[in-house]
Amino acid sequence: MIYKFRVILDAEEDIFRDIAIDENDTLEDFHNAIFNAFGFDGMEVASFYTCDETWNQEDEISLFDTGDVPGEQKIMSDYTLSALLDEENTKIIYVYDFIQMWTFLVELAxxxxxxxxxxxxxxxxxxxxxxxxxGDKNFEADNADDIYGDYEDDYDEDDLDMLDGEDNFEDYGFEENWN
Structure with missing residues:
Protein backbone atom coordinates (compact mmCIF):
# COMPACT_ATOMS: atom_id res chain seq x y z
CA MET A 1 0.00 0.00 0.00
CA ILE A 2 1.03 3.61 -0.56
CA TYR A 3 0.82 6.19 2.20
CA LYS A 4 0.02 9.74 1.13
CA PHE A 5 1.16 12.38 3.58
CA ARG A 6 0.71 16.10 3.91
CA VAL A 7 3.85 17.60 5.47
CA ILE A 8 3.17 21.11 6.79
CA LEU A 9 5.86 23.57 7.89
CA ASP A 10 4.95 25.02 11.28
CA ALA A 11 4.93 28.65 10.12
CA GLU A 12 2.55 31.58 9.73
CA GLU A 13 2.22 31.10 5.97
CA ASP A 14 0.85 27.96 4.35
CA ILE A 15 3.82 25.90 3.23
CA PHE A 16 3.31 22.19 2.66
CA ARG A 17 4.22 19.24 0.49
CA ASP A 18 2.19 16.13 -0.33
CA ILE A 19 4.36 13.02 -0.50
CA ALA A 20 3.46 9.46 -1.52
CA ILE A 21 5.65 6.68 -0.12
CA ASP A 22 5.46 2.91 0.27
CA GLU A 23 4.15 1.73 3.65
CA ASN A 24 7.17 -0.61 3.95
CA ASP A 25 9.70 2.21 3.59
CA THR A 26 11.47 3.27 6.78
CA LEU A 27 11.25 6.56 8.63
CA GLU A 28 14.75 7.22 7.29
CA ASP A 29 13.42 6.89 3.73
CA PHE A 30 10.62 9.29 4.67
CA HIS A 31 13.15 11.71 6.21
CA ASN A 32 15.03 11.70 2.88
CA ALA A 33 11.81 12.37 0.95
CA ILE A 34 10.88 15.26 3.24
CA PHE A 35 14.20 17.10 3.12
CA ASN A 36 14.32 16.68 -0.66
CA ALA A 37 10.73 17.94 -1.05
CA PHE A 38 11.50 21.08 0.95
CA GLY A 39 14.88 21.74 -0.68
CA PHE A 40 17.17 21.04 2.26
CA ASP A 41 20.65 19.63 1.66
CA GLY A 42 20.21 16.72 4.08
CA MET A 43 23.35 17.58 6.04
CA GLU A 44 21.57 18.29 9.33
CA VAL A 45 20.34 15.99 12.06
CA ALA A 46 16.62 15.29 12.27
CA SER A 47 14.10 13.40 14.39
CA PHE A 48 10.54 12.22 14.20
CA TYR A 49 8.33 12.42 17.28
CA THR A 50 5.25 10.38 17.89
CA CYS A 51 2.36 12.50 19.07
CA ASP A 52 -1.25 12.34 20.12
CA GLU A 53 -4.27 13.63 18.21
CA THR A 54 -3.63 17.21 19.36
CA TRP A 55 0.05 17.19 18.29
CA ASN A 56 1.47 16.80 21.81
CA GLN A 57 4.99 15.47 21.33
CA GLU A 58 5.76 12.03 22.76
CA ASP A 59 8.65 9.64 21.88
CA GLU A 60 11.66 10.69 19.81
CA ILE A 61 12.90 8.58 16.92
CA SER A 62 16.21 10.06 15.81
CA LEU A 63 18.27 9.68 12.68
CA PHE A 64 21.28 8.35 14.58
CA ASP A 65 21.75 6.49 17.86
CA THR A 66 23.17 9.12 20.19
CA GLY A 67 22.37 7.32 23.42
CA ASP A 68 24.83 6.20 26.08
CA VAL A 69 24.06 2.53 25.46
CA PRO A 70 24.41 1.50 21.78
CA GLY A 71 21.19 0.10 20.35
CA GLU A 72 19.02 1.36 23.19
CA GLN A 73 17.71 4.47 21.40
CA LYS A 74 15.02 4.27 18.71
CA ILE A 75 16.33 5.26 15.26
CA MET A 76 14.56 5.92 11.96
CA SER A 77 15.98 2.94 10.09
CA ASP A 78 14.41 0.58 12.66
CA TYR A 79 10.82 1.52 11.83
CA THR A 80 8.70 1.10 8.75
CA LEU A 81 5.95 3.64 8.24
CA SER A 82 3.29 0.97 8.71
CA ALA A 83 4.78 0.05 12.11
CA LEU A 84 3.94 3.52 13.47
CA LEU A 85 1.18 4.96 11.34
CA ASP A 86 -2.16 3.63 10.19
CA GLU A 87 -5.78 4.74 9.74
CA GLU A 88 -6.10 5.40 13.49
CA ASN A 89 -2.63 6.82 14.20
CA THR A 90 -2.18 9.43 11.50
CA LYS A 91 0.04 12.13 13.01
CA ILE A 92 3.76 12.49 13.59
CA ILE A 93 6.08 15.48 14.07
CA TYR A 94 9.31 15.95 12.11
CA VAL A 95 12.12 18.31 13.16
CA TYR A 96 14.99 19.05 10.81
CA ASP A 97 18.16 20.92 11.88
CA PHE A 98 18.19 21.38 15.65
CA ILE A 99 19.83 24.80 15.29
CA GLN A 100 17.16 26.26 12.98
CA MET A 101 14.41 23.98 14.38
CA TRP A 102 12.45 23.50 11.15
CA THR A 103 9.33 21.84 12.57
CA PHE A 104 6.79 20.00 10.44
CA LEU A 105 3.38 18.56 11.24
CA VAL A 106 3.01 15.35 9.25
CA GLU A 107 -0.38 13.73 8.70
CA LEU A 108 -1.32 10.56 6.88
CA ALA A 109 -4.06 11.66 4.49
CA GLY A 135 10.30 31.02 12.22
CA ASP A 136 11.12 32.10 15.73
CA LYS A 137 9.97 29.66 18.36
CA ASN A 138 8.60 31.27 21.50
CA PHE A 139 9.26 28.96 24.41
CA GLU A 140 8.51 31.60 27.03
CA ALA A 141 5.23 32.75 28.47
CA ASP A 142 3.92 36.16 27.39
CA ASN A 143 4.18 37.59 30.89
CA ALA A 144 5.26 36.70 34.40
CA ASP A 145 1.68 35.95 35.50
CA ASP A 146 1.59 33.05 33.04
CA ILE A 147 4.70 31.59 34.65
CA TYR A 148 4.20 32.40 38.33
CA GLY A 149 0.46 32.83 38.59
CA ASP A 150 -0.60 33.76 42.10
CA TYR A 151 2.76 32.76 43.59
CA GLU A 152 4.53 35.97 42.59
CA ASP A 153 2.81 37.93 45.39
CA ASP A 154 3.95 35.34 47.94
CA TYR A 155 7.62 35.50 46.83
CA ASP A 156 10.08 35.76 49.69
CA GLU A 157 13.86 35.52 49.21
CA ASP A 158 14.14 33.58 52.47
CA ASP A 159 12.14 30.78 50.78
CA LEU A 160 15.04 30.24 48.39
CA ASP A 161 17.63 29.86 51.14
CA MET A 162 17.72 26.08 51.64
CA LEU A 163 20.47 26.17 54.23
CA ASP A 164 19.17 29.01 56.40
CA GLY A 165 22.67 30.43 56.60
CA GLU A 166 24.29 27.13 57.62
CA ASP A 167 26.53 24.83 55.60
CA ASN A 168 24.75 21.67 56.70
CA PHE A 169 24.68 19.54 53.54
CA GLU A 170 24.23 16.18 55.31
CA ASP A 171 20.50 16.84 55.61
CA TYR A 172 20.23 16.79 51.81
CA GLY A 173 21.93 13.44 51.15
CA PHE A 174 25.18 14.73 49.71
CA GLU A 175 28.45 16.16 50.94
CA GLU A 176 29.69 19.71 50.44
CA ASN A 177 32.88 18.58 48.69
CA TRP A 178 31.41 15.86 46.50
CA ASN A 179 33.79 16.33 43.58
Missing amino acids: AIEEPQAGETYPTLLFSHGEMPDEA
Missing part, protein backbone atom coordinates in the same frame (compact mmCIF):
# COMPACT_ATOMS: atom_id res chain seq x y z
CA ALA A 110 -4.74 8.47 2.51
CA ILE A 111 -3.77 4.83 2.08
CA GLU A 112 -4.11 3.68 -1.52
CA GLU A 113 -3.01 1.03 -3.98
CA PRO A 114 0.26 1.81 -5.78
CA GLN A 115 -0.03 3.27 -9.28
CA ALA A 116 1.46 1.08 -12.02
CA GLY A 117 4.76 2.46 -13.30
CA GLU A 118 5.11 5.01 -10.45
CA THR A 119 8.27 5.08 -8.32
CA TYR A 120 8.04 5.90 -4.64
CA PRO A 121 8.62 8.05 -2.73
CA THR A 122 7.33 10.82 -4.93
CA LEU A 123 6.36 14.45 -4.47
CA LEU A 124 2.69 14.82 -5.39
CA PHE A 125 2.09 18.50 -4.69
CA SER A 126 4.04 21.52 -3.49
CA HIS A 127 2.53 24.68 -2.02
CA GLY A 128 4.37 27.74 -0.72
CA GLU A 129 7.95 28.98 -0.79
CA MET A 130 10.34 28.06 1.98
CA PRO A 131 11.55 31.05 4.01
CA ASP A 132 15.28 31.66 4.38
CA GLU A 133 15.10 30.87 8.09
CA ALA A 134 12.80 28.90 10.35
Whole structure:
Protein backbone atom coordinates (compact mmCIF):
# COMPACT_ATOMS: atom_id res chain seq x y z
CA MET A 1 0.00 0.00 0.00
CA ILE A 2 1.03 3.61 -0.56
CA TYR A 3 0.82 6.19 2.20
CA LYS A 4 0.02 9.74 1.13
CA PHE A 5 1.16 12.38 3.58
CA ARG A 6 0.71 16.10 3.91
CA VAL A 7 3.85 17.60 5.47
CA ILE A 8 3.17 21.11 6.79
CA LEU A 9 5.86 23.57 7.89
CA ASP A 10 4.95 25.02 11.28
CA ALA A 11 4.93 28.65 10.12
CA GLU A 12 2.55 31.58 9.73
CA GLU A 13 2.22 31.10 5.97
CA ASP A 14 0.85 27.96 4.35
CA ILE A 15 3.82 25.90 3.23
CA PHE A 16 3.31 22.19 2.66
CA ARG A 17 4.22 19.24 0.49
CA ASP A 18 2.19 16.13 -0.33
CA ILE A 19 4.36 13.02 -0.50
CA ALA A 20 3.46 9.46 -1.52
CA ILE A 21 5.65 6.68 -0.12
CA ASP A 22 5.46 2.91 0.27
CA GLU A 23 4.15 1.73 3.65
CA ASN A 24 7.17 -0.61 3.95
CA ASP A 25 9.70 2.21 3.59
CA THR A 26 11.47 3.27 6.78
CA LEU A 27 11.25 6.56 8.63
CA GLU A 28 14.75 7.22 7.29
CA ASP A 29 13.42 6.89 3.73
CA PHE A 30 10.62 9.29 4.67
CA HIS A 31 13.15 11.71 6.21
CA ASN A 32 15.03 11.70 2.88
CA ALA A 33 11.81 12.37 0.95
CA ILE A 34 10.88 15.26 3.24
CA PHE A 35 14.20 17.10 3.12
CA ASN A 36 14.32 16.68 -0.66
CA ALA A 37 10.73 17.94 -1.05
CA PHE A 38 11.50 21.08 0.95
CA GLY A 39 14.88 21.74 -0.68
CA PHE A 40 17.17 21.04 2.26
CA ASP A 41 20.65 19.63 1.66
CA GLY A 42 20.21 16.72 4.08
CA MET A 43 23.35 17.58 6.04
CA GLU A 44 21.57 18.29 9.33
CA VAL A 45 20.34 15.99 12.06
CA ALA A 46 16.62 15.29 12.27
CA SER A 47 14.10 13.40 14.39
CA PHE A 48 10.54 12.22 14.20
CA TYR A 49 8.33 12.42 17.28
CA THR A 50 5.25 10.38 17.89
CA CYS A 51 2.36 12.50 19.07
CA ASP A 52 -1.25 12.34 20.12
CA GLU A 53 -4.27 13.63 18.21
CA THR A 54 -3.63 17.21 19.36
CA TRP A 55 0.05 17.19 18.29
CA ASN A 56 1.47 16.80 21.81
CA GLN A 57 4.99 15.47 21.33
CA GLU A 58 5.76 12.03 22.76
CA ASP A 59 8.65 9.64 21.88
CA GLU A 60 11.66 10.69 19.81
CA ILE A 61 12.90 8.58 16.92
CA SER A 62 16.21 10.06 15.81
CA LEU A 63 18.27 9.68 12.68
CA PHE A 64 21.28 8.35 14.58
CA ASP A 65 21.75 6.49 17.86
CA THR A 66 23.17 9.12 20.19
CA GLY A 67 22.37 7.32 23.42
CA ASP A 68 24.83 6.20 26.08
CA VAL A 69 24.06 2.53 25.46
CA PRO A 70 24.41 1.50 21.78
CA GLY A 71 21.19 0.10 20.35
CA GLU A 72 19.02 1.36 23.19
CA GLN A 73 17.71 4.47 21.40
CA LYS A 74 15.02 4.27 18.71
CA ILE A 75 16.33 5.26 15.26
CA MET A 76 14.56 5.92 11.96
CA SER A 77 15.98 2.94 10.09
CA ASP A 78 14.41 0.58 12.66
CA TYR A 79 10.82 1.52 11.83
CA THR A 80 8.70 1.10 8.75
CA LEU A 81 5.95 3.64 8.24
CA SER A 82 3.29 0.97 8.71
CA ALA A 83 4.78 0.05 12.11
CA LEU A 84 3.94 3.52 13.47
CA LEU A 85 1.18 4.96 11.34
CA ASP A 86 -2.16 3.63 10.19
CA GLU A 87 -5.78 4.74 9.74
CA GLU A 88 -6.10 5.40 13.49
CA ASN A 89 -2.63 6.82 14.20
CA THR A 90 -2.18 9.43 11.50
CA LYS A 91 0.04 12.13 13.01
CA ILE A 92 3.76 12.49 13.59
CA ILE A 93 6.08 15.48 14.07
CA TYR A 94 9.31 15.95 12.11
CA VAL A 95 12.12 18.31 13.16
CA TYR A 96 14.99 19.05 10.81
CA ASP A 97 18.16 20.92 11.88
CA PHE A 98 18.19 21.38 15.65
CA ILE A 99 19.83 24.80 15.29
CA GLN A 100 17.16 26.26 12.98
CA MET A 101 14.41 23.98 14.38
CA TRP A 102 12.45 23.50 11.15
CA THR A 103 9.33 21.84 12.57
CA PHE A 104 6.79 20.00 10.44
CA LEU A 105 3.38 18.56 11.24
CA VAL A 106 3.01 15.35 9.25
CA GLU A 107 -0.38 13.73 8.70
CA LEU A 108 -1.32 10.56 6.88
CA ALA A 109 -4.06 11.66 4.49
CA ALA A 110 -4.74 8.47 2.51
CA ILE A 111 -3.77 4.83 2.08
CA GLU A 112 -4.11 3.68 -1.52
CA GLU A 113 -3.01 1.03 -3.98
CA PRO A 114 0.26 1.81 -5.78
CA GLN A 115 -0.03 3.27 -9.28
CA ALA A 116 1.46 1.08 -12.02
CA GLY A 117 4.76 2.46 -13.30
CA GLU A 118 5.11 5.01 -10.45
CA THR A 119 8.27 5.08 -8.32
CA TYR A 120 8.04 5.90 -4.64
CA PRO A 121 8.62 8.05 -2.73
CA THR A 122 7.33 10.82 -4.93
CA LEU A 123 6.36 14.45 -4.47
CA LEU A 124 2.69 14.82 -5.39
CA PHE A 125 2.09 18.50 -4.69
CA SER A 126 4.04 21.52 -3.49
CA HIS A 127 2.53 24.68 -2.02
CA GLY A 128 4.37 27.74 -0.72
CA GLU A 129 7.95 28.98 -0.79
CA MET A 130 10.34 28.06 1.98
CA PRO A 131 11.55 31.05 4.01
CA ASP A 132 15.28 31.66 4.38
CA GLU A 133 15.10 30.87 8.09
CA ALA A 134 12.80 28.90 10.35
CA GLY A 135 10.30 31.02 12.22
CA ASP A 136 11.12 32.10 15.73
CA LYS A 137 9.97 29.66 18.36
CA ASN A 138 8.60 31.27 21.50
CA PHE A 139 9.26 28.96 24.41
CA GLU A 140 8.51 31.60 27.03
CA ALA A 141 5.23 32.75 28.47
CA ASP A 142 3.92 36.16 27.39
CA ASN A 143 4.18 37.59 30.89
CA ALA A 144 5.26 36.70 34.40
CA ASP A 145 1.68 35.95 35.50
CA ASP A 146 1.59 33.05 33.04
CA ILE A 147 4.70 31.59 34.65
CA TYR A 148 4.20 32.40 38.33
CA GLY A 149 0.46 32.83 38.59
CA ASP A 150 -0.60 33.76 42.10
CA TYR A 151 2.76 32.76 43.59
CA GLU A 152 4.53 35.97 42.59
CA ASP A 153 2.81 37.93 45.39
CA ASP A 154 3.95 35.34 47.94
CA TYR A 155 7.62 35.50 46.83
CA ASP A 156 10.08 35.76 49.69
CA GLU A 157 13.86 35.52 49.21
CA ASP A 158 14.14 33.58 52.47
CA ASP A 159 12.14 30.78 50.78
CA LEU A 160 15.04 30.24 48.39
CA ASP A 161 17.63 29.86 51.14
CA MET A 162 17.72 26.08 51.64
CA LEU A 163 20.47 26.17 54.23
CA ASP A 164 19.17 29.01 56.40
CA GLY A 165 22.67 30.43 56.60
CA GLU A 166 24.29 27.13 57.62
CA ASP A 167 26.53 24.83 55.60
CA ASN A 168 24.75 21.67 56.70
CA PHE A 169 24.68 19.54 53.54
CA GLU A 170 24.23 16.18 55.31
CA ASP A 171 20.50 16.84 55.61
CA TYR A 172 20.23 16.79 51.81
CA GLY A 173 21.93 13.44 51.15
CA PHE A 174 25.18 14.73 49.71
CA GLU A 175 28.45 16.16 50.94
CA GLU A 176 29.69 19.71 50.44
CA ASN A 177 32.88 18.58 48.69
CA TRP A 178 31.41 15.86 46.50
CA ASN A 179 33.79 16.33 43.58
